[in-house]
Amino acid sequence: MMVQNIINILKANPRKLFLIDGFGAVSSAFLLGVILMQFENHFGMPLEKLYFLAAVAGVFAIYSLSCYVRFPTNWRPFLKLIAILNLIYSVVTLGLVIYLYEELMILGLIYFLLELVVLIVLVSIELKVAFVRIND
Numbered sequence: 001m002m003v004q005n006i007i008n009i010l011k012a013n014p015r016k017l018f019l020i021d022g023f024g025a026v027s028s029a030f031l032l033g034v035i036l037m038q039f040e041n042h043f044g045m046p047l048e049k050l051y052f053l054a055a056v057a058g059v060f061a062i063y064s065l066s067c068y069v070r071f072p073t074n075w076r077p078f079l080k081l082i083a084i085l086n087l088i089y090s091v092v093t094l095g096l097v098i099y100l101y102e103e104l105m106i107l108g109l110i111y112f113l114l115e116l117v118v119l120i121v122l123v124s125i126e127l128k129v130a131f132v133r134i135n136d
Helices: 002-012 015-038 047-070 076-099 106-130
Strands: none
Touching: 002 015, 002 106, 015 047, 015 076, 015 106, 047 076, 076 106
């Protein structure tokens, strides 16, 4: 029921979803590009992979925050795009976790699995809001 309440609030004000997505991407870029890099030996994800993931998160942050600021009249395609990009990012992250499983430390596994859970919840909300019918 709580998730449905959140979805209803965001249906009424979809602009907030771009802000949430943007701040989430900023947080990911910071965590990946600063914290995890500083403590790479405690997380186990190689630096070049962290650079890549942080850069992608940074681009997503710019995109989502720009959509929030400019909020296009026809916002649905923009929300669908970031949802699909977030889903692709999730698949790439999961692929890296599987591929580098032996190298990852428990903190790395916990971080990336939590990030994946948050992203999947976000993507499902974004898609529900983007595809909602006007009279719902």
